[in-house]
Amino acid sequence: MVLPAQAASLTVNSTGDTADLNPGDGSCGTGLPNTCTLRAAIQEANASAGGDDIAIAVSGATTVGINGSYPAITGPVTIVGPAAKFTVDGNGSASLFRITGQGTYSFSNLVIKNAAGPAGGPGGGGIYFAPTGASTLSLTDVDIQDNKESLPM
Numbered sequence: 001m002v003l004p005a006q007a008a009s010l011t012v013n014s015t016g017d018t019a020d021l022n023p024g025d026g027s028c029g030t031g032l033p034n035t036c037t038l039r040a041a042i043q044e045a046n047a048s049a050g051g052d053d054i055a056i057a058v059s060g061a062t063t064v065g066i067n068g069s070y071p072a073i074t075g076p077v078t079i080v081g082p083a084a085k086f087t088v089d090g091n092g093s094a095s096l097f098r099i100t101g102q103g104t105y106s107f108s109n110l111v112i113k114n115a116a117g118p119a120g121g122p123g124g125g126g127i128y129f130a131p132t133g134a135s136t137l138s139l140t141d142v143d144i145q146d147n148k149e150s151l152p153m
Contacts, residue, residue, distance in 0.1 A: 007050030010041040011057050015064040023047040038088065042070055042077075051076035051103065056086045056110075063087040069095040076103030081110045090115030090147070096126055102133035106140070113145040124149045 010028045018030035020040035024047030028036035038056065045052035054077060066088065088110060090096050096115040099105055107127075115125030126147035129137050 008045050008048040008052040010036060010044055010052065010054045012036050012038050012041050012054060013057050015058055015062050017064060017067045020044050038064060038079075039066065039070055042073060045077050046071060046074045048075075051078070053077075054079045056081045058082060058086060059084075063089050065089045065091050066094050066096070070097065072098040072100040073105070074101040076101070076105060078106040079110070080108050083109060085109050085111050085141070085143070087111040087113065089113055090125060092116060095124075095128060096147075098128045098130070099135075099137065100130055100132065102131050102135050104136050104138075105129075106138040107142050108140040109142075111143045111145065113143075113147065116148045 008026065014035045014037045016035065016037045017039050018032060018035070018037050020043040021029050021031050023043040028040045028044050030037055030040050041054045045054060052075065059082065086109065088096055092114050093116055095117055096112055112126040117125045117128065124147065126144045
C-alpha cells in the first residue's frame with residue numbers, strides 16, 4: 001500500500017507554468033533544474049497529506065500567466081506571495097484557484113486577475129470556494145481584479 005507523502009513545504013521560484021513531473025514524490029520537480037512553478041507546487045501539495053505551505057520566492061512585483069486552469073486544490077494549503085505581491089493572470093480564459101477539499105485555506109500577498117470560470121459553470125474565475133465539508137478561506141492582502149464567473153447553462 002502506498003501512502004500519500006507528508007505535508008509539504010514548497011518554494012516557488014519561477015514565473016513559468018510547467019507541471020510537476022512526479023506529484024507525490026515530495027519534490028516540486030518540473031524537469032528544469034532547480035525550478036518550481038506555482039502549478040507544480042499545487043500538484044505536489046495535492047499529492048501530500050496534511051496542511052501544505054507554498055511560499056512564492058520570486059523577487060519584485062511579478063506576473064505569471066497560466067496556460068490553462070490550475071488543478072483543483074483538494075487539501076488544506078497556505079499560499080504566501082512576496083511582499084511586493086505576486087500576480088497570477090488567467091489571461092481571460094483560465095480558472096485559477098478552485099478549492100474543492102476540506103480544511104483551512106489561506107492566501108496572502110497575491111493579485112488574482114483576468115480569470116474566467118469553467119465553461120458551463122458553475123465556478124468563479126479567480127477563486128471558486130466549494131469545499132466538501134467544514135472549511136475556512138482567509139485572504140490577506142489579496143487583490144482580486146477583473147475576474148468572470150461562469151453560470152450553468
